[in-house]
């Protein structure tokens with residue numbers, strides 16, 4: 678169409694991440710340069726589900742991927758148990774690359790829930806160092822078992838009153854509890870170094886709370 682600049686968001690994916698950034702740039706162009714006839718795509722029409730965005734992002738990842746040679750055994754011989762919180766990226770917090778460490782995540786980063794995986798890392802992969810990381814502002818500190826039990830009962834009409842959601846209120850205490858749980862467990866190999874850290878989501882800093890060797 679004469680006098681009309683048509684720009685597809687898809688063509689800008691290589692320049693801007695995520696797609697919303699490209700859209701923002703187009704909005705700025707329209708506003709600042711007064712290009713009233715730029716045809717902006719309808720943001721709703723281009724809204725992808727998270728999974729669709731993943732599939733698209735993966736195409737770029739595959740194009741530059743060169744880690745197919747890595748062995749299953751982690752190079753630093755360490756397993757990290759931490760929270761599933763979306764703000765925590767263990768690789769960035771701890772300076773890890775692919776193949777460096779095994780990372781197990783769940784709500785709160787509670788170790789009692791992960792014995793199956795911990796046993797496998799120790800007995801099948803030979804890992805002898807465990808790092809436990811809980812963090813400030815953790816969602817697990819914001820409710821109790823009773824709250825979850827009643828919510829599930831109301832929403833799903835299920836009785837899960839015997840399910841422990843391992844909530845806690847004192848982060849350092851929960852770290853000590855989990856390290857103590859591992860120290861006492863007959864399923865953790867003798868000679869395992871276990872360090873418990875508190876991660877501050879406001880500053881990005883980890884602080885050592887407890888360190889023991891079994």
Ligand SMILES: [Zn+2]
Pocket residue numbers: 760761762784785786812814815816817
């Ligand atoms: Zn958390």
